[in-house]
Amino acid sequence: MSDVLLNVQDLRISIPTTHGLVHAVNGISYEVMRGEIMGIIGESGSGKSVSSYAVMHLLPENFIVESGKVFLDGEELLHKSNAEMQAYRGKKISMIFQDPLSCLDPVYTIGYQLTETILAHENISKKEAQTRAKEMLHAVGLRDVDRLMNQYSFEISGGMRQRVMIAIALVCSPKLLIADEPTTALDVTIQDQILRLLRKLSEENRMTMIFITHNFNVAAQICDRVSVMYGGHIMEQGPIADVFANPAHPYTQAILNAMPKMNTSPEERLTPIPGEPINPVHMPAGCPFHPRCSLARKICKEEFPAETIISDKHFAYCHRLEETADE
Ligand SMILES: Nc1ncnc2c1ncn2[C@@H]1O[C@H](COP(=O)(O)OP(=O)(O)OP(=O)(O)O)[C@@H](O)[C@H]1O
Ligand SMILES: [Mg+2]
Known part of the structure; x- marks a missing residue:
């Protein structure tokens, strides 16, 4: 079995x-x-x-996939029909959305939504599905689960809702979980708990995860590797510790500089990019970051840079790095 679970190639939308x-x-492109x-x-x-x-x-119907291939466990997904993908979603790939209220249906109880998700994918009785649903709510750190099964999403707190979303996403043991800013709306303590929970669930079940965030500190808490995106391109990729300690791309450096710093007055904390x-709509030619980059020169306005290897598994796309690498 290959070590690569997901392989995305030349995706353009x-x-x-x-x-x-x-x-x-x-x-x-990434793996x-x-x-x-x-x-x-x-x-x-x-x-x-x-x-x-x-x-x-x-993706909404009007979005155009100009090119690309997405392989999950060697199977190409972009050419699958909607019906085929419906069987895949939940079971093989699952997603936690940024705003749980928009995904949890206010008309149905939490128990109903969880058991329906299970029954859509597994050939088990309703009773077994209910037991599994309760176990999952328990596994994501929720208590009093019998009562919770009969509650509606609007009756519970934001942190609980986020845990319910995680329970629904994980209840069919997906191979890949995509978590899109799953903690942005939560306060720092709850955010910490959810991050620890996701890390634990991923380690226990060897679940693969794509974790989307604005925040390098959050990424440092949970990720093994990170891809830094700008203008629809990956600008840098590498093990989180390497990228954090030795950011190679001026854009990554700018994001790290813009992070709130401890022990300074609030006005001094942020250096905006x-x-x-x-x-x-009007993408600049060359490197998309060049209009904001103090190091930009002629070639940056003309050509997208080639990959420069910084260290094992750590690489970036920047003309300045290509020059230093050639010297
Ligand atoms: N429904 C839409 N209609 C038009 N443009 C869209 C739509 N959704 C996204 N876009 C555009 O596509 C580009 C990529 O958006 P995307 O939502 O992937 O950004 P993101 O990195 O997830 O940002 P955020 O951190 O704000 O969630 C942006 O220029 C955005 O304005
Ligand atoms: Mg987004």
């Missing part, structure tokens, strides 16, 4: 809008190993969600 064609994802937690980090609009929704086959965020 555009979105027709009234302002023109949005170039949301512009040729990304995720079995049991690994891969972070996807980047500013708002960098293509983290759109590229991950494509893996789940959950200079320049305007990208306009995805």
Whole structure:
């Protein structure tokens, strides 16, 4: 069995809008190993969600997949029909969304939503499904589960809802879990608990995960490796400790500089990334970060850089690095 669970090749996605064609994802390729937690980090609009929704086959109808292949366990997903993907989702790949309220149905109890998810994929009795549902609620740290089974999503707190979402995503033991900013809406203590829970569940079940976040500190807490995205491209990728300690791309350095620093006054804490965020209808030629990069030169405006290897499994796409590597 190959060590690679997910293999994404040259994924390109555009979105027709009234302002023109949005170039949301512009040729990304990556692999995720079995049991690994891969972070996807980047500013708002960098293509983290759109590229991950494509893996789940959950893109809205009008989105255009210009090119790409997505292999899960060697099986290509992008060409599967919706019916085939429905059987896959939940069972093989599952997703935790940023906003649990929009995904939990207010009309049905939590118990109903969990058992229906199980019964859609497994040939077991309703009673067995209910038992499994309760075990899962317990496994994600919820108590008083008999009562919870009969409650509705609007009756419980945000932290509990997020745990219920995790329970629904994990109840059929998916091979791959995509978690899209699963803790952004929560306060720091609950966020910590959820991150620890996800890490534990991933280790116990050897579950592979793609973890999307804006926040390097969150990524450092949970991820093994990280891909840094900008303008629909991967700009840098590597083991989280290496990227954190030795960020190679000026964009990664800028994100790290913009992180809130401890022990400084609130006004001093944030150094915003200079320049305007990208306009995805008019993508700049060359490196998409060049209009905001103080080190940009002529070639940066013309060609997308080649891969430069920084160290084992750590690489980045920046012309400046290519030059240093050639010296
Ligand atoms: N429904 C949509 N209609 C038009 N453009 C969209 C739509 N969804 C996403 N986009 C555009 O696609 C690009 C990638 O968006 P995406 O949602 O993947 O970003 P993201 O990295 O997930 O950002 P965030 O951190 O804000 O969630 C952005 O330019 C965004 O404006
Ligand atoms: Mg997003």
